[in-house]
Amino acid sequence: MTLETTLAAIGPADEQAMAAARELQGRLTKPAGSLGVLEELSVRLAGLAGTCPPPMPEPAAIAVFAGDHGVHAQGVTPWPQEVTAQMVANFIAGGATINAFARQVDASIMVVDVGVKIPLHGGENLLEANIRRGTHDLAVTAAMSEDEALTAIQVGLSVAGALVEGGAKCLLTGDMGIANTTPAAALVAAFTGASPADVTGRGTGVDDETYERKIDVITKALALHEPDPAQPITTLAAVGGLEHAALAGFILGAASYRVPVIIDGVIAASAALVAAALAPNSVAAMVAGHRSAEPGASVALANLGLTPLLDLGLRLGEGTGAALALPLVASSVRVLREVATFDSAGVSEK
Amino acid sequence: MTLETTLAAIGPADEQAMAAARELQGRLTKPAGSLGVLEELSVRLAGLAGTCPPPMPEPAAIAVFAGDHGVHAQGVTPWPQEVTAQMVANFIAGGATINAFARQVDASIMVVDVGVKIPLHGGENLLEANIRRGTHDLAVTAAMSEDEALTAIQVGLSVAGALVEGGAKCLLTGDMGIANTTPAAALVAAFTGASPADVTGRGTGVDDETYERKIDVITKALALHEPDPAQPITTLAAVGGLEHAALAGFILGAASYRVPVIIDGVIAASAALVAAALAPNSVAAMVAGHRSAEPGASVALANLGLTPLLDLGLRLGEGTGAALALPLVASSVRVLREVATFDSAGVSEK
Numbered sequence: 001m002t003l004e005t006t007l008a009a010i011g012p013a014d015e016q017a018m019a020a021a022r023e024l025q026g027r028l029t030k031p032a033g034s035l036g037v038l039e040e041l042s043v044r045l046a047g048l049a050g051t052c053p054p055p056m057p058e059p060a061a062i063a064v065f066a067g068d069h070g071v072h073a074q075g076v077t078p079w080p081q082e083v084t085a086q087m088v089a090n091f092i093a094g095g096a097t098i099n100a101f102a103r104q105v106d107a108s109i110m111v112v113d114v115g116v117k118i119p120l121h122g123g124e125n126l127l128e129a130n131i132r133r134g135t136h137d138l139a140v141t142a143a144m145s146e147d148e149a150l151t152a153i154q155v156g157l158s159v160a161g162a163l164v165e166g167g168a169k170c171l172l173t174g175d176m177g178i179a180n181t182t183p184a185a186a187l188v189a190a191f192t193g194a195s196p197a198d199v200t201g202r203g204t205g206v207d208d209e210t211y212e213r214k215i216d217v218i219t220k221a222l223a224l225h226e227p228d229p230a231q232p233i234t235t236l237a238a239v240g241g242l243e244h245a246a247l248a249g250f251i252l253g254a255a256s257y258r259v260p261v262i263i264d265g266v267i268a269a270s271a272a273l274v275a276a277a278l279a280p281n282s283v284a285a286m287v288a289g290h291r292s293a294e295p296g297a298s299v300a301l302a303n304l305g306l307t308p309l310l311d312l313g314l315r316l317g318e319g320t321g322a323a324l325a326l327p328l329v330a331s332s333v334r335v336l337r338e339v340a341t342f343d344s345a346g347v348s349e350k
Numbered sequence: 351m352t353l354e355t356t357l358a359a360i361g362p363a364d365e366q367a368m369a370a371a372r373e374l375q376g377r378l379t380k381p382a383g384s385l386g387v388l389e390e391l392s393v394r395l396a397g398l399a400g401t402c403p404p405p406m407p408e409p410a411a412i413a414v415f416a417g418d419h420g421v422h423a424q425g426v427t428p429w430p431q432e433v434t435a436q437m438v439a440n441f442i443a444g445g446a447t448i449n450a451f452a453r454q455v456d457a458s459i460m461v462v463d464v465g466v467k468i469p470l471h472g473g474e475n476l477l478e479a480n481i482r483r484g485t486h487d488l489a490v491t492a493a494m495s496e497d498e499a500l501t502a503i504q505v506g507l508s509v510a511g512a513l514v515e516g517g518a519k520c521l522l523t524g525d526m527g528i529a530n531t532t533p534a535a536a537l538v539a540a541f542t543g544a545s546p547a548d549v550t551g552r553g554t555g556v557d558d559e560t561y562e563r564k565i566d567v568i569t570k571a572l573a574l575h576e577p578d579p580a581q582p583i584t585t586l587a588a589v590g591g592l593e594h595a596a597l598a599g600f601i602l603g604a605a606s607y608r609v610p611v612i613i614d615g616v617i618a619a620s621a622a623l624v625a626a627a628l629a630p631n632s633v634a635a636m637v638a639g640h641r642s643a644e645p646g647a648s649v650a651l652a653n654l655g656l657t658p659l660l661d662l663g664l665r666l667g668e669g670t671g672a673a674l675a676l677p678l679v680a681s682s683v684r685v686l687r688e689v690a691t692f693d694s695a696g697v698s699e700k
Contacts, residue, residue, distance in 0.1 A: 029440055030447050031554035035670070036643065036663025078700035086697040090379055095690030097380050103688070104681045204381035204700070293386065311661060312678075313386025320385070327677040328662075331454045338453070340445030347436040350428040350554070 001256065003150065003249070003278075006157055009256040013047030013284040021046035021053070027341040031350075037307055038332040041287065045333055048258050048284050053336035057170030057260055057329050060107040061163040062319045063250055064091055064098060064174030065156065067115025067242035068134035070143065071221075072179040076214045077203060081134075084178045085118035091176070091318075092123035098174055098318035105326045107172060109319075112159055114152050115177070115242030129155045131242055138183060138221050142238045144245075149237040152245035153252070160253025160261075171254045171261040172289075172326065173268035174319025175243045179203075180267055181294060186218045186239035187270035188296040190227040191277060192303045199296035201266065201315070232277035240274070247271035248278070255282035262322040262329060265292035265314065269300035276304055289325035290314055351606065353500065353599070353628075356507055359606040363397030363634040371396035371403070377691040381700075387657055388682040391637065395683055398608050398634050403686035407520030407610055407679050410457040411513040412669045413600055414441055414448060414524030415506065417465025417592035418484035420493065421571075422529040426564045427553060431484075434528045435468035437668075441526070442473035447666060448524055451673035457522060459669075462509055464502050465527070465592030479505045481592055488533060488571045492588045494595075499587040502595035503602070510603025510611075521604045521611040522639075522676065523618035524669025525593045529553075530617055531644060536568045536589035537620035538646040540577040541627060542653045549646035551616070553665070582627035590624070597621035602628065605635035612672040612679060615642035615664065619650035626654055639675035640664055 001009075021043040026032050033039060046052040066088050072081050090096045091111045102109050112127045113120055117134040120126060131151050135143035144152075160171055181203040188199040196218040202211055227235035236245055248271040254261035255275070263272050263286055275282045288301050290310035301308055309325045342349050351359075371393040376382050383389060396402040416438050422431050440446045441461045452459050462477045463470055467484040470476060481501050485493035494502075510521055531553040538549040546568040552561055577585035586595055598621040604611035605625070613622050613636055625632045638651050640660035651658055659675045692699050 028447070029437065029445065030666050033555060034664065034666040035447070036665070038662055038664075080698050080700070083698050086695070087379065090690060090695045090697060093690070093695065095379065095688075095695050097378070097385070097685055097689050100684040100688040101681050104677060104684050205383060309662070310678075312388055312659070314384065314388075315386070316380050316384035324678060324681055327454060328660075328674060331451050331674055334450040334454050335447055338445075338450040339447050340440060340443070345436070345440045345443065345445050347440060348430050348433050350430070 001157055001161060003153055006252050006256045007279045010279040010281045012281050014050040017050050017052045018043050018047040021336060024052060024336055028339040029342055029345050029347045035335060042332040042336050045260055048260060050258065054333055055169055056333055059168055060170040060172055060326050061168035062102055062107050062109045062172040062174050062323060063159050064109060064111045064176055064319055065243035065246040066113050066176040068117035068177060069179040069183060069241055070135045070137035071139055071182050071217065073137050074139050074217045076182045076217055077179050077206060079178045079204060081117060081178050084176055085116050085120060087176050088116060088120055092126050096318060097316060097320050098323060101320055101323035105323055107323060107326060114155055114246045135241055138239050139217050143183060143240055144237050146233050146237045149233055149245045152242045153249035156246035156249025157253040160250045164257045164259050169259060171259060172319050172322040173247050173250060173264045175247065175267040175317050177241060177243050180241050180243060182214060182218060183239055183241040183244055184266045184270040185296045186221055187244060187273060188300045189218065189222060190235050190239055191229045191273040192299055194299045199299050201294035201296060229277060232274050236274050244271045248274035251275040252279055252282055255285035260287050261285050262287045262289045262325055264289055264319045264322040265317050266294035266297035267317060269297045272304055273300050287329055290321035292321065351507055351511060353503055356602050356606045357629045360629040360631045362631050364400040367400050367402045368393050368397040371686060374402060374686055378689040379692055379695050379697045385685060392682040392686050395610055398610060400608065404683055405519055406683055409518060410520040410522055410676050411518035412452055412457050412459045412522040412524050412673060413509050414459060414461045414526055414669055415593035415596040416461065416463050416526040418467035418527060419529040419533060419591055420485045420487035421489055421532050423487050424489050424567045426532045426567055427529050427556060429528045429554060431467060431528050434526055435466050435470060437526050438466060438470055442476050446668060447670050448668035448673060451670050455673055455676045457673060457676060462596065464505055464596045485591055488589050489567050493533060493590055494587050496583050496587045499583055499595045502592045503599035506596035506599025507603040510600045514607045514609050519609060521609060522669050522672040523597050523600060523614045525597065525617040525667050527591060527593050530591050530593060532564060532568060533589055533591040533594055534616045534620040535646045536571055537594060537623060538650045539568065539572060540585050540589060541579045541623040542649055544649045549649050551644035551646060579627060582624050586624050594621045598624035601625040602632055605632035610637050611635050612637045612639045612675055614639055614669045614672040615667050616644035616647035617667060619647045622654055623650050637679055640671035642671065
């Protein structure tokens with residue numbers, strides 16, 4: 001699927017299915033509203049599927065998009081850049097947190113190299129789709145060309161398509177890229193108009209000095225590129241990253257198939273802003289997995305009108321917050337599919 | 351096990367195992383602290399098990415304790431009392447929300463009648479342990495005798511023991527009882543000293559008039575019984591319920607086996623206060639599943655020093671919030687058991 005046909009395929013939520021889900025929630029053997037945000041989530045998922053009850057979001061598939069970042073040269077993180085490739089090897093070997101969480105929730109993992117600097121050595125669940133070996137330094141020049149951004153989006157679209165065609169009923173965003181919270185914060189600032197100080201966090205845990213430098217780098221980059229949110233691809237190319245671009249495509253792909261996509265942390269949330277700028281209806285497919293410790297994630301989710309399911313102070317990335325949220329998403333759907341009505345169970349109403 | 355031997359068996363958390371878990375978390379391939387509250391949870395579970403890593407909390411078993419309440423006569427809820435028995439039948443038939451959630455997380459369910467007013471018709475996973483067919487009206491007299499409270503605690507202990515001896519590695523609290531948020535709020539007020547207005551919620555969703563009446567009933571009951579938190583059994587008998595008492599025993603049973611017990615909503619949280627009053631070390635076994643919409647639950651958890659894992663606006667009971675939290679508990683343990691260290695994975699540190 002090309003980006004154009006994908007964008008054209010992304011329609012609005014089905015109001016009739018949503019109304020049916022709301023009506024059904026009111027007849028199930030529980031007090032109305034007693035499942036809190038899970039009730040509204042089930043309604044949204046019915047609207048996305050266009051049917052009530054919606055299908056179970058299982059099996060689920062996680063795609064971890066990996067890339068490196070020229071802005072690493074600005075000293076925005078204490079971690080060496082080689083850790084991106086090392087962690088990708090860890091994912092492939094099954095030793096990372098996302099692997100443990102994926103086993104817990106019975107989700108598959110595909111690792112996609114869209115921009116890792118150091119060549120990888122392959123592996124069973126690694127997709128080699130490297131577009132360039134790390135972006136340019138966004139503090140100095142555009143992080144990538146618009147063609148590169150579009151190619152990365154296309155990779156994300158293709159991965160979503162392959163996973164859904166392969167049977168996935170729910171997609172989960174994952175990411176790996178040392179320094180990638182810097183382009184994520186820049187994207188959030190560019191698309192929401194929030195100030196760099198309000199969207200910049202400590203990423204993997206930087207000290208005060210590095211934190212100030214990070215805000216400064218983002219402020220200067222925004223002044224340099226003057227990104228226009230009405231030009232999403234140009235903005236993405238200027239201050240984004242290759243995994244951010246691929247995630248935007250991945251989210252759009254999910255939306256075009258009307259399959260829910262669970263948004264992990266600030267990297268995916270910034271990519272979700274790109275997706276929403278390209279196709280506003282794609283928000284109907286998005287489920288916010290958690291409230292990341294990164295402030296930019298909260299700003300992005302609020303801008304998208306999404307309420308996060310979890311709030312555990314996570315700031316790991318990899319897709320970990322999305323994986324932890326999956327059972328909640330499945331449970332919300334299961335209520336519509338399996339819980340008896342007052343009538344059918346012979347339970348009195350108040 | 352008798353209550354006395356159980357209380358004697360409940361020791362403190364193992365500091366050495368906790369230190370080992372903290373040290374291991376620091377060596378795993380992720381930034382230190384990046385898993386937020388799940389890291390501290392894993393440390394607590396190591397302390398409970400007395401070993402690092404602790405065992406996986408699977409398989410898990412939910413016990414739903416059911417009872418009726420004389421205080422129903424005060425008009426504290428719009429739901430008819432017969433709904434308790436009807437919902438128990440729904441649990442046994444597999445049609446309630448807790449059944450759907452239990453299937454999602456692969457947990458077993460045992461339903462325990464400790465105080466249902468209407469005789470039940472049996473069923474495969476129903477344990478008949480009825481102590482009396484509903485409590486007395488706590489607005490008028492003690493809800494039950496101390497002997498009845500002790501018998502209910504003993505039922506909870508026995509159920510915990512049977513489930514753990516049967517292989518359960520994690521216990522989840524469940525409850526059913528029309529009007530049972532009223533005794534729960536009274537217990538929370540009695541054990542924490544909070545005012546009735548601060549611990550009383552709208553339960554299944556009562557209107558303003560009923561809500562005011564509920565606060566008034568609790569205020570008058572506390573004035574009538576003058577419960578002394580230093581006398582936990584007397585307090586429980588005066589203003590509690592049979593399922594609350596059984597849940598206190600269930601929690602103490604889990605603690606005596608050093609098995610984690612996931613606390614659901616305000617009913618279980620009020621029972622946890624009773625358990626903690628009888629055996630302060632039992633708090634080490636408690637995991638707060640979620641922040642219920644009932645304000646009394648938050649007051650109780652804060653008093654116990656517990657941080658809830660989920661905050662979804664749930665107010666259903668049945669054990670639903672505990673079931674939803676189970677995968678998070680399992681994931682936190684899985685990190686300690688399965689994630690590679692920087693050394694073993696060849697990942698550079700910052």
